[in-house]
Amino acid sequence: MKLDPVSLRLFVAVMEESTIAAAAEREHLAASAVSRRLAELEDSLRVSLFTRSNRGTEPTAAAYALLHLARGVLNDLDGIASQMREYGAGLRGHVRVVANISAITQFLPTQLQRFLAQHPAVDVRLQEQISTEVARTVAENAADVGILNAGHYGDRVTLLPYRRDELVLVVPAGHALARRRSVQLADALPYDFVGAHPGSAINNLLHRAASAAQASLRLRIQVTSYDALCLMVAAGLGVGVLPRGSAQLYRGALAIKAITLDEPWAQRELSLCVRSLEALSPVARQLVDHLARPDSEWPAA
Secondary structure (H helix, E strand, O other): OOOOHHHHHHHHHHHHHOOHHHHHHHHOOOHHHHHHHHHHHHHHHOOOOEEEEOOEEEEOHHHHHHHHHHHHHHHHHHHHHHHHHHHHOOOOOEEEEEEOHHHHHHOHHHHHHHHHHHOOOOEEEEEEOOHHHHHHHHHOOOOOEEEEEOOOOOOOOEEEEEEEEEEEEEEEOOOOOOOOOEEOHHHHOOOOEEEEOOOOHHHHHHHHHHHHOOOOOOEEEEEOOHHHHHHHHHOOOOEEEEEHHHHHHHHOOOOEEEEEEOOHHHEEEEEEEEOOHHHOOHHHHHHHHHHHOOHHHOOOO
């Protein structure tokens, strides 16, 4: 049995777009051609991938299983073509990295600068995602390396120690709490909050902590970046929580103050995420080893 990559790509398009018509438009093909490819794929695999009715097509359990496998195969094929092009252009490796905003703003700029200075022929592609998406993206072979908050993400990924960070409360310079050296979350709950986007790890922590304190989180504004959060706080629109290292980037430019959060959950662990060390390419393994190296082992600048 030979599987056609074109048919797999069309199958993935149908699964992602939910309809054959939308997938056909995305792939610039006639809907009838896409339907024929799907039927041929089902014949080759000897399994029904969709149930068909007058309401359209619905994926079967086999379709969802194939989706994961097909993405892996297509990513591998794309990786072969990409890496061969890179060898021809003088590049000798390509690593796909996904990371949460805490890692991107606090640690990765310096670490990637050092790595690329040592390995100028390597191409590192970085994308920001929330931690749950980081784990899913790595598990589905859409990225080689991830950085996320330590936690439980299932047995499809392997977590390795990376760094620790500390969450702090950020308030406007003239705020009632601004003179405090440390606070507990209960001290801040009477005030409006500027939060991160839905699903973010920090928002989830805040909601759980507020619930444990039998109070509600007055989430007035939600933003998608730490700079936007700090700008909103500086404008007096609420208080916010973010990593200390990220807050320090904005303290000189904005009238805000970072206050220690006297809460056990404010001390966090970040982890590296891979499918398995054995599955990494040599250059991806080099990057993982570089990222895992403690800051204390680097010579002083």
